Amino acid sequence: MNLALLFEEDFVAPDRVRLRGRRLDHLKTVLKAGTGHRIPAGRVNGLMGHGEVLSMTETEAELLVTLDQQPPAPLPLTLILAMPRPKMFRRVLQTCASLGVKDLWLINSYKVEKSFWQTPWLTEDHLRENLALGLEQAKDTLMPQVHIRKLFKPFVEDELPTLLGGKRALVAHPGMAAPCPTHLNEPAALCIGPEGGFTDYEVGKLEEAGCQSVHLGPRILRVETAVPVLISRLFDACL
Amino acid sequence: MNLALLFEEDFVAPDRVRLRGRRLDHLKTVLKAGTGHRIPAGRVNGLMGHGEVLSMTETEAELLVTLDQQPPAPLPLTLILAMPRPKMFRRVLQTCASLGVKDLWLINSYKVEKSFWQTPWLTEDHLRENLALGLEQAKDTLMPQVHIRKLFKPFVEDELPTLLGGKRALVAHPGMAAPCPTHLNEPAALCIGPEGGFTDYEVGKLEEAGCQSVHLGPRILRVETAVPVLISRLFDACL
Numbered sequence: 001m002n003l004a005l006l007f008e009e010d011f012v013a014p015d016r017v018r019l020r021g022r023r024l025d026h027l028k029t030v031l032k033a034g035t036g037h038r039i040p041a042g043r044v045n046g047l048m049g050h051g052e053v054l055s056m057t058e059t060e061a062e063l064l065v066t067l068d069q070q071p072p073a074p075l076p077l078t079l080i081l082a083m084p085r086p087k088m089f090r091r092v093l094q095t096c097a098s099l100g101v102k103d104l105w106l107i108n109s110y111k112v113e114k115s116f117w118q119t120p121w122l123t124e125d126h127l128r129e130n131l132a133l134g135l136e137q138a139k140d141t142l143m144p145q146v147h148i149r150k151l152f153k154p155f156v157e158d159e160l161p162t163l164l165g166g167k168r169a170l171v172a173h174p175g176m177a178a179p180c181p182t183h184l185n186e187p188a189a190l191c192i193g194p195e196g197g198f199t200d201y202e203v204g205k206l207e208e209a210g211c212q213s214v215h216l217g218p219r220i221l222r223v224e225t226a227v228p229v230l231i232s233r234l235f236d237a238c239l
Numbered sequence: 240m241n242l243a244l245l246f247e248e249d250f251v252a253p254d255r256v257r258l259r260g261r262r263l264d265h266l267k268t269v270l271k272a273g274t275g276h277r278i279p280a281g282r283v284n285g286l287m288g289h290g291e292v293l294s295m296t297e298t299e300a301e302l303l304v305t306l307d308q309q310p311p312a313p314l315p316l317t318l319i320l321a322m323p324r325p326k327m328f329r330r331v332l333q334t335c336a337s338l339g340v341k342d343l344w345l346i347n348s349y350k351v352e353k354s355f356w357q358t359p360w361l362t363e364d365h366l367r368e369n370l371a372l373g374l375e376q377a378k379d380t381l382m383p384q385v386h387i388r389k390l391f392k393p394f395v396e397d398e399l400p401t402l403l404g405g406k407r408a409l410v411a412h413p414g415m416a417a418p419c420p421t422h423l424n425e426p427a428a429l430c431i432g433p434e435g436g437f438t439d440y441e442v443g444k445l446e447e448a449g450c451q452s453v454h455l456g457p458r459i460l461r462v463e464t465a466v467p468v469l470i471s472r473l474f475d476a477c478l
Contacts, residue, residue: 002459072457095464138458182421182475218311219377220241225334225467232471236421 001026003040003139004051005132006065017041017051020060027053027061041065042141044132071141075100075235076187078163082109082194084223086119090130092224093121093146097134099231102144105163108152111196117150152202160209164189169211172230173203174220176213184234192226240265242279242378243290244371245304256280256290259299266292266300280304281380283371310380314339314474315426317402321348321433323462325358329369331463332360332385336373338470341383344402347391350435356389391441399448403428408450411469412442413459415452423473431465 001023010017019027027033035053041063042048048071051063083106084092096104106122120126131144149155168184171191191198191206198206203213221229240262249256258266266272274292280302281287287310290302322345323331335343345361359365370383388394407423410430430437430445437445442452460468 091463098458098460098464099468100458137461140458219337219339219379221337222334222376224330225337228464228467229338229471232468233475236472236475 001030001136003042003048003136003141004063005136005141006041006043006051008044012062015065016054017063017065018060019063024056024059024061027056033061039063040139041067042071042139043067044135044141044143046141047071048139048141072100072139074102074142075231076184077101077231077235078103078105078167078187078189079227079231080105080107080160080163080189080191081223081227082107082192082198083112083116085113085195086116086121088222088224089116089119089121092227093127093130094134094137095224095227097131097140097144098138099134099228100138100140101231102142103147104144105147105149105155107149107155109194109202110152110199111194122148153205156202156205156209160206164210169209170234171198171203171206171211171213172216172226173198173213174215176215178212178214180214180216180230180233182233183236188234190230190234192223192230195223240269240375242281242287242375242380243302244375244380245280245282245290247283251301254304255293256302256304257299258302263295263298263300266295272300278302279378280306281310281378282306283374283380283382285380286310287378287380311339311378313341313381314470315423316340316470316474317342317344317406317426317428318466318470319344319346319399319402319428319430320462320466321346321431321437322351322355324352324434325355325360327461327463328355328358328360331466332366332369333373333376334463334466336370336379336383337377338373338467339377339379340470341381342386343383344386344388344394346388346394348433348441349391349438350433361387392444395441395444395448399445403449408448409453409473410437410442410445410450411455411465412437412452413454415454417451417453419453419455419469419472421472422475427473429469429473431462431469434462 004023006017037053038050041051047067048069049067051065054062054064079101127146168188243262245256272292276292277289280290286306287308288306290304293301293303318340366385407427
């Protein structure tokens, strides 16, 4: 937690918050903060600054907050991800949030197992918690939006063309002829397939919707590695 | 397992291997391979190609291997990493191997907890297993070398200057003035600190040894995210 992310329900006055649970534990055990200690803080979807500990009990800490700085710039990226395996999904969420992704679409694909959609990590509370962990890691406040689309074809045919409007649109797929571009400074959309990749049919549908297929070299990367590698490559000027 | 990595002890003849354990399980349960099925295979530190299943029993599979392709080019990088927390260490190892890192130095730092060095994942067998998983993911055969240095000062003063000879040397550290470069085509060395970063003293010592301090933007990334982001940024032409 490089920044304490503050939600509306934490505020007891315009400049005062009370922290409990995970953030309180972190204050006590990792930061070893006491009265008068200042920690970086930021209001969700708002400004960043610091909080000064006014008091601390067993169950809560009260902080006086001064928020006067803009969060880092969002990445101009729409990330469209085949729903990852649950055991890596939380990490992928946190990674996306920490890298500044603000628009995340979780879609179906032939190689997405049906059971992946049953994970409790897809509930609103868990999504918010894991995205908050990523924001707190990266010192950011702007909460990403997550969209869930459990049917591939209606999403790709009916929604994707509009979503891609005006953006550089890419689908990362091993074995394609064109290498993934670098140095983008424009809004972009990037589709990343599941373990085992999109099927040829799916790549064809994504291309029909306006995506260009690109490869990332001879190495096959796990989704959790491909996401930071691709984002870093596309947006080296924005990170 | 996008490629079955074959070790000397797997070979029963120059062109025959027997697989057991994890790789056999993967053949059966994920690839559902039977007699006649071909899977990508490669000899550790050697050529890649395929193996054809000749026979399969409960306990082993015998494959006829044809190995005639070079593995992907190694990354021209010496990666110097403050020893990560055990729970992320395995993933970092696998990620490094999958990205083509061949020269990995695990070093001490003030914020590396002493207990990190006690992890069983540092034993030779576990290192080899996790590096093999990364190679199998990426379809590579060249086993990375891992060097363990539990004392910071002797390493930085006595070994590092020689290690950096002729290389572009960088230390990634939040808040530095210079941004991390891109598009390297030359051999490079990159130092990445622990959670909480190197201390100012340590950054000073790394600079004395020949490293340039660079930042990676306003976001603070976990080591497991910083590694792929930095590698992708430095070597977009090599990946």
